[in-house]
Amino acid sequence: MLLKTRLALLALWVGAMMFFSFFVAPAAFAVLPSTYLAGQVVSRTLGGLEVLGLVIAVLLLALLLASRRAQARGFAFELAVIMLMLVSAAISRFIVSARLHQIRLEFGERLSSLAATDPTRATFDLLHQVSVGLTGFNLLAALALIIFLIRTRPAGQ
Secondary structure (H helix, E strand, O other), X not given: OHHHHHHHHHHHHHHHHHHHHHHHHHHHHXXXXXXXXXXXXXXXXHHHHHHHHHHHHHHHHXXXXXXXXXXXXXXXXXXXXXXXXXXXXXXXXXXXXXXXXXXXXXXXXXXXXXXXXXXXXXXXXXXXXXXXXXXXHHHHHHHHHHXXXXXXXXXXX
16 A cells, blocks of 8 residues: 555656646746746746655655565665655755745846846856756656556565
């Protein structure tokens, strides 16, 4: 039962990340009248995704520890992946997104008109790339963990 719950939580996280990355963000920038408004929608949605990721990572960690599989094959791998995902989600939420939000508040709609060489714009663009990278890492890690759990599950589960 714990294995199925862990798989369901991972699938939920993967689905949320994919929906955000492939539908919400592109749609916001495609249909909203300004990049500022699209950025506001994407930022707000990403904030929810980050909180969801943190909650799921903590639940996965608790379920893994509750499974009493410390001696089981793959425990260390699963623990390491979940911890990396938790740290990645925390960095995204509390460092990267917090700084992006601060820049958006300070510059507002002027941000999109800054030259690419402007230090603030360059910082924003770099942080955006880091944010995408952290989400991408969590997506790939969750998919890898799903495959790992399915391949190593005990017979009958």
